[in-house]
Amino acid sequence: MATIEDVARLAGLSRTTVSRVINDQPYVTEEKKEKIMDAMQQLGYVPNSSARRLRSQRTETIAVLLPRVTNPFFGHLIESMERKASEYGYQVIVCQTHDKKQKELDYLQLLKTKQVDGVVMASLTNDWDVIEPYLESGPIVLCNEYMDSDQVSMIHIDHRQASYDATAHLIEQGCTRIAYATGAQETHITRQRKEGFLQALTDFNLAFDENLEIRNALDVKDGQGVFSFLQEQEEKVDGIFTGSDEVAAGIIYAASQSGFTIPEDLAIIGFDNQMISLLMVPAITTVRQPVEEMAMKTIQVLVEKIKKEQPEDEQQIVYNYELIKRKSTERMSMKESASS
Amino acid sequence: MATIEDVARLAGLSRTTVSRVINDQPYVTEEKKEKIMDAMQQLGYVPNSSARRLRSQRTETIAVLLPRVTNPFFGHLIESMERKASEYGYQVIVCQTHDKKQKELDYLQLLKTKQVDGVVMASLTNDWDVIEPYLESGPIVLCNEYMDSDQVSMIHIDHRQASYDATAHLIEQGCTRIAYATGAQETHITRQRKEGFLQALTDFNLAFDENLEIRNALDVKDGQGVFSFLQEQEEKVDGIFTGSDEVAAGIIYAASQSGFTIPEDLAIIGFDNQMISLLMVPAITTVRQPVEEMAMKTIQVLVEKIKKEQPEDEQQIVYNYELIKRKSTERMSMKESASS
DNA sequence: CCACATTTTGAAATCGTTTTCATAACAAAT
DNA sequence: ATTTGTTATGAAAACGATTTCAAAATGTGG
Numbered sequence: 001m002a003t004i005e006d007v008a009r010l011a012g013l014s015r016t017t018v019s020r021v022i023n024d025q026p027y028v029t030e031e032k033k034e035k036i037m038d039a040m041q042q043l044g045y046v047p048n049s050s051a052r053r054l055r056s057q058r059t060e061t062i063a064v065l066l067p068r069v070t071n072p073f074f075g076h077l078i079e080s081m082e083r084k085a086s087e088y089g090y091q092v093i094v095c096q097t098h099d100k101k102q103k104e105l106d107y108l109q110l111l112k113t114k115q116v117d118g119v120v121m122a123s124l125t126n127d128w129d130v131i132e133p134y135l136e137s138g139p140i141v142l143c144n145e146y147m148d149s150d151q152v153s154m155i156h157i158d159h160r161q162a163s164y165d166a167t168a169h170l171i172e173q174g175c176t177r178i179a180y181a182t183g184a185q186e187t188h189i190t191r192q193r194k195e196g197f198l199q200a201l202t203d204f205n206l207a208f209d210e211n212l213e214i215r216n217a218l219d220v221k222d223g224q225g226v227f228s229f230l231q232e233q234e235e236k237v238d239g240i241f242t243g244s245d246e247v248a249a250g251i252i253y254a255a256s257q258s259g260f261t262i263p264e265d266l267a268i269i270g271f272d273n274q275m276i277s278l279l280m281v282p283a284i285t286t287v288r289q290p291v292e293e294m295a296m297k298t299i300q301v302l303v304e305k306i307k308k309e310q311p312e313d314e315q316q317i318v319y320n321y322e323l324i325k326r327k328s329t330e331r332m333s334m335k336e337s338a339s340s
Numbered sequence: 341m342a343t344i345e346d347v348a349r350l351a352g353l354s355r356t357t358v359s360r361v362i363n364d365q366p367y368v369t370e371e372k373k374e375k376i377m378d379a380m381q382q383l384g385y386v387p388n389s390s391a392r393r394l395r396s397q398r399t400e401t402i403a404v405l406l407p408r409v410t411n412p413f414f415g416h417l418i419e420s421m422e423r424k425a426s427e428y429g430y431q432v433i434v435c436q437t438h439d440k441k442q443k444e445l446d447y448l449q450l451l452k453t454k455q456v457d458g459v460v461m462a463s464l465t466n467d468w469d470v471i472e473p474y475l476e477s478g479p480i481v482l483c484n485e486y487m488d489s490d491q492v493s494m495i496h497i498d499h500r501q502a503s504y505d506a507t508a509h510l511i512e513q514g515c516t517r518i519a520y521a522t523g524a525q526e527t528h529i530t531r532q533r534k535e536g537f538l539q540a541l542t543d544f545n546l547a548f549d550e551n552l553e554i555r556n557a558l559d560v561k562d563g564q565g566v567f568s569f570l571q572e573q574e575e576k577v578d579g580i581f582t583g584s585d586e587v588a589a590g591i592i593y594a595a596s597q598s599g600f601t602i603p604e605d606l607a608i609i610g611f612d613n614q615m616i617s618l619l620m621v622p623a624i625t626t627v628r629q630p631v632e633e634m635a636m637k638t639i640q641v642l643v644e645k646i647k648k649e650q651p652e653d654e655q656q657i658v659y660n661y662e663l664i665k666r667k668s669t670e671r672m673s674m675k676e677s678a679s680s
Numbered sequence: 681c682c683a684c685a686t687t688t689t690g691a692a693a694t695c696g697t698t699t700t701c702a703t704a705a706c707a708a709a710t
Numbered sequence: 711a712t713t714t715g716t717t718a719t720g721a722a723a724a725c726g727a728t729t730t731c732a733a734a735a736t737g738t739g740g
Contacts, residue, residue: 003725003726003727004726004727004728005726005727008690013689013690014689014690014691015690015691015726015727015728016689016690016691016728016729017688017689017690019727019728019729020688020689022727022728023728026687026688027686027687027688027689028688028689029687029688029689032688032689046449046452046453047453047726047727048394048453048454048725048726048727049453049454049455049727050390050393050394050397050399050454050455050725050726050727051394051695051725051726051727051728052726052727052728053390053393053394053695053727054388054390054391054393054394054694054695054696054697054725054726054727054728055694055695055726055727055728055729056695056727056728056729057390057695059390061433068419069409069415069418069419069422070412070415070416070419072410072412072415075409075410075412075415076410078409078434079408079409079410079436082409082434082435082436083436086436091433091450091455092433092434093401093431093432093433093434094418094422094432094433094434095422096419096422096423096426109386110431112386113386113387113388113389114388114389114390115389115390115431219615220615220619246615249615249619253618253619256621275559275560275586275589275616276615276616276619278593279560279589279593279616279619279620280619281596281621343695343696343697344696344697344698345696345697348720353719353720354719354720354721355696355697355698355720355721356698356699356719356720356721357718357719357720359697359698359699360718360719362697362698363698366717366718367716367717367718367719368718368719369717369718369719372718372719387696387697388695388696388697389697390695390696390697391695391696391697391698391725392696392697392698393697393725394695394696394697394698394724394725394726394727395696395697395698395699395724395725396697396698396699396725397725
């Protein structure tokens with residue numbers, strides 16, 4: 001492999017001048033510049049990125065931590081992040097934590113060892129005091145995660161309010177005994193959502209039966225399991241709030257196989273407005289998050305932090321969500337009869 | 341940030357010895373080893389990865405090129421690849437080509453600049469003679485892509501035969517006028533599939549109307565478009581082969597809104613056995629690929645190539661697929677009456 | 681023609697490791 | 711006591727770029 005030295009020699013100039021050409025710096029005459037370009041061409045020279053990284057202390061790489069790519073929400077998130085990062089000239093390393101605390105910390109190590117210039121955390125299961133020390137090694141931005149700290153920027157929707165609205169909607173449709181299915185319970189947005197859910201019940205004078213909380217429901221398969229669980233209940237459950245469209249889809253699939261009618265027997269609400277929520281029969285009521293905007297904003301904020309010398313104030317950017325009402329909760333007949 | 345020098349000084353030893361400890365090499369007495377460990381601990385030392393990379397010429401990073409993460413097939417692929425790579429101690433850089441030739445080459449540049457030790461190409465739109473020169477810079481393994489060359493290892497199913505089987509199935513179900521919807525037309529597996537499709541028609545004495553080939557159909561939205569297109573045809577189309585479950589789902593969704601019955605009016609076949617193919621009503625007949633196995637094998641082969649000094653023979657590993665027959669092609673009534 | 685500013689160039693230091701090579705220490709074998 | 715072989719250690723080179731700093735060349739205004 002040709003090095004900068006080889007180019008310099010062939011062009012009859014110094015490494016310094018070659019470096020100037022590579023980095024598009026001023027103070028090189030057009031003539032020499034061409035000579036160098038020719039030499040680079042001739043040798044098929046490309047600068048060695050490890051050497052640049054070492055000297056310049058920049059890696060032009062970002063790590064994105066998320067639970068798993070196969071969850072379509074995170075799939076879309078990383079899709080957009082990679083596109084945006086690529087525009088800025090940054091590479092993206094995928095870091096799947098599978099909601100494991102240790103994995104999360106392992107990946108944060110990338111920041112310490114200077115393998116990345118910054119980190120996006122779209123997965124956050126550790127407590128903040130464990131994460132905080134890593135801020136010394138480089139910027140971290142939270143996306144879709146919330147943290148009660150003013151030392152970190154975050155981009156998200158109001159999960160508490162969204163869950164509240166969703167739950168209220170279920171109640172307005174006449175549901176009185178509502179189950180709650182959640183994903184990994186450790187994360188902070190999960191707590192936010194739970195709060196919103198409970199608040200809605202309280203405000204409408206409904207009690208929550210703790211036995212109706214299902215944890216670790218993440219995908220379609222889990223959704224099928226959730227349905228079995230609901231079916232086993234002695235007292236009939238007439239509505240369920242799920243943290244994901246996939247789980248909701250799984251429930252509907254299982255329900256239709258058991259001859260249940262949705263939403264009459266059971267009203268279902270999902271989250272994220274994935275394509276599947278539109279395609280299921282019945283279509284699933286869900287909460288839309290502006291994924292692409294959030295993803296791009298996150299990258300923008302992170303890149304700005306990377307480039308800035310002195311730290312700016314941390315930003316908390318809250319995006320709007322939208323409750324999309326569909327057939328899976330449309331219980332017109334019940335509406336009249338039910339009002340505790 | 342503490343450097344190896346600092347650690348050496350604090351421990352009263354040389355950089356070399358510290359390096360030995362870091363890399364778990366022999367010839368360090370237990371006593372000094374502990375001293376060094378203590379010093380590292382005390383200083384919060386972590387080795388700088390750029391420096392290691394530069395000196396050792398290894399990056400412990402792999403680039404995975406694919407069209408887009410949001411396509412669930414590739415989502416699953418990268419999910420498994422990242423997991424496996426992580427086991428081997430490798431990072432994964434996501435490189436979305438969006439089926440653009442230039443993007444593909446841009447990302448291959450990572451190999452040239454030594455930012456990655458190897459590349460997985462799960463997206464391959466350029467001709468081989470354009471790609472080949474990059475092999476000089478490091479190993480490349482194809483996954484889910486086929487190339488008529490013995491200079492590169494590849495892991496895939498027999499797309500030609502799978503398409504043949506799928507098409508034959510449509511014909512056996514009584515379809516006589518079959519449309520063909522494909523994704524990005526530039527890739528090599530796309531050609532393989534087309535061949536299989538055409539061969540089946542020929543073998544069953546059916547003609548293919550070139551007007552019934554739809555290109556660039558990638559997702560649900562495109563599927564809806566495909567349905568409109570089919571509806572506009574004067575001569576009725578009674579079957580369609582699509583290269584993706586998402587497209588198939590889009591067609592079914594649009595069809596159901598127009599009061600079409602699937603499969604009686606139109607039999608549909610998808611590809612990849614995504615969750616959606618099971619969840620749609622009717623469920624979609626599709627071709628299952630062993631994604632996880634393929635992904636893990638790909639990483640294994642690549643890592644082996646990275647570690648081996650002298651190049652081994654290139655392997656072509658062909659996995660088995662499975663045609664999963666579901667409701668979207670189950671035209672029992674037609675079966676009897678139709679046999680050209 | 682001089683003084684001064686600006687542009688152009690390169691030698692050498694630097695980034696933080698790993699690797700090579702030489703040497704020291706120690707044990708076992710002659 | 712001497713050789714031989716193995717283990718233990720460090721000095722210095724190397725990896726391939728960027729950055730600093732000094733000096734040379736050029737231009738400009740008086």
